[in-house]
Amino acid sequence: MKRFFDLFFSLIASILLLIPIVMVSLLVRVTSAGLVIYWSDRVGRGNRIFKMPKFRTMRVDTPAVATHLLTDPKKFLTPVGSFLRKSSLDELPQLWSIIKGDMSFVGPRPALFNQNDLIELRTAHGVDQLLPGLTGWAQINGRDELPVPEKVKLDVEYLERRSFLMDIKIMFLTFLKVIRRDGITH
Template sequence: MKRFIDLCLALVAIFILLIPIVFLAILVKLTSKGPVVYWSDRVGKHSKIFKMPKFRTMRVDTPAVATHLLPDPQQFLTSIGPFLRRSSLDELPQLWSILKGDMSFVGPRPALFNQDDLIGLRVVHGVDQIPPGLTGWAQVNGRDELPIPEKVKLDEYYLKNQSISMDIKIIALTFIKVVRRDDVAH
């Protein structure tokens, strides 16, 4: 049932957001060198690696590590990168990952392939058994500001309590947080 809902919502979202997606793609292309979309290796269900798309917000010569591990992340951002990140518009291409079945609308945010500490804790707590999400319980309870053990506790809570009503609540809270720009590090 959840997969069916994800497919329907993704198709509706793509239809509604097609013009803004095309506009943002053009804007990314006009303001920086390189591809419009950045495909990062992420960890999905059962710890399987998949390619997750995002509008590119960083220069093409940026090292492939979590932003918080860069010595000075600001030096790598493109001119529209900060806006795309603050508004979470850089996440729109992930609708493709939802259509493909690599992601869900709600679930733990997909870890980077090299975030061994996060991946390991998720395996220990069984969180790797569900698809990652565009948003999740950890996202609405701290987003970028949470330490990894706390994120995994929140991911595990979602794993044990997931339901359609909880997903609706998380999506609504995500919308509120994005509009307010709460808990965004970069």
């Protein structure tokens, strides 16, 4: 049922959001050099690496590490990068990953391929068996601010409590977080 929900609503969302997707694409294109979409190597179910698309918010010469590991992340942002991140518009291309089956609407956020501490902790607790999500329990309980052990604790809580109703609750709370721009540092 979850896969049907993901596929159905990601197709509907892709159609409804087509104009904003085109507008953001043009905005990224005219404000910075490089490709509009950044394909990030991410860790999926079973620790399989997949390519996750995002609208590019960082310059093309940015090191491939988690933003919080950069000494001065703001210096790598494109002119519209901060806005796209704070509004979560940079996440819109991930609808493709949901349609493809690499992601779900709800699950633990996919780790970067080089976030070894996060990957190891998730694997030790069985979280690696979940399909990663566009949003998740950890995102609505802290987002960028959470240290890795706290994220994994919340991912485990989701693993143990997951249900269709919990997913609906997480999506609703995510919507509120995005509207309020809660928990976004860059």
